[in-house]
Amino acid sequence: xxxxxxxxxxxxxxxxxxxxxxxxxxxxxxxxxxxxxxxxxxxxxxxxxxxxxxxxxxxxxxxxxxxxxxxxxxxxxxxxxxxxxxxxxxxxxxxxxxxxxxxxxxxxxxxxxx
Numbered sequence: 001x002x003x004x005x006x007x008x009x010x011x012x013x014x015x016x017x018x019x020x021x022x023x024x025x026x027x028x029x030x031x032x033x034x035x036x037x038x039x040x041x042x043x044x045x046x047x048x049x050x051x052x053x054x055x056x057x058x059x060x061x062x063x064x065x066x067x068x069x070x071x072x073x074x075x076x077x078x079x080x081x082x083x084x085x086x087x088x089x090x091x092x093x094x095x096x097x098x099x100x101x102x103x104x105x106x107x108x109x110x111x112x113x114x
Contacts, residue, residue, distance in 0.1 A: 015034040
């Protein structure tokens with residue numbers, strides 16, 4: 001089953017589990033880390049539709065920068081994540097495909113823990 005979702009298994013799950021090690025009592029941190037990891041690597045067609053190639057590149061580079069600066073492993077991660085969200089809203093960018101992959105990642109994580 002997981003072979004059909006390589007982004008979830010190869011990118012989402014490792015990011016989710018790493019952030020869970022950093023913040024075992026904060027499931028939001030793990031989810032945000034996984035989301036940004038997916039966004040940095042994925043060619044999201046919703047972003048292409050909404051913002052063309054420039055919108056996709058902006059979203060990917062924003063996610064990559066968030067991760068390079070420590071992701072959720074830094075004390076200010078919530079404000080940095082909120083700033084990225086605000087920039088997306090201003091540009092009418094919606095990374096819905098990454099949200100879907102995050103849901104798949106969370107499902108697989110739960111399934112593999114059972």
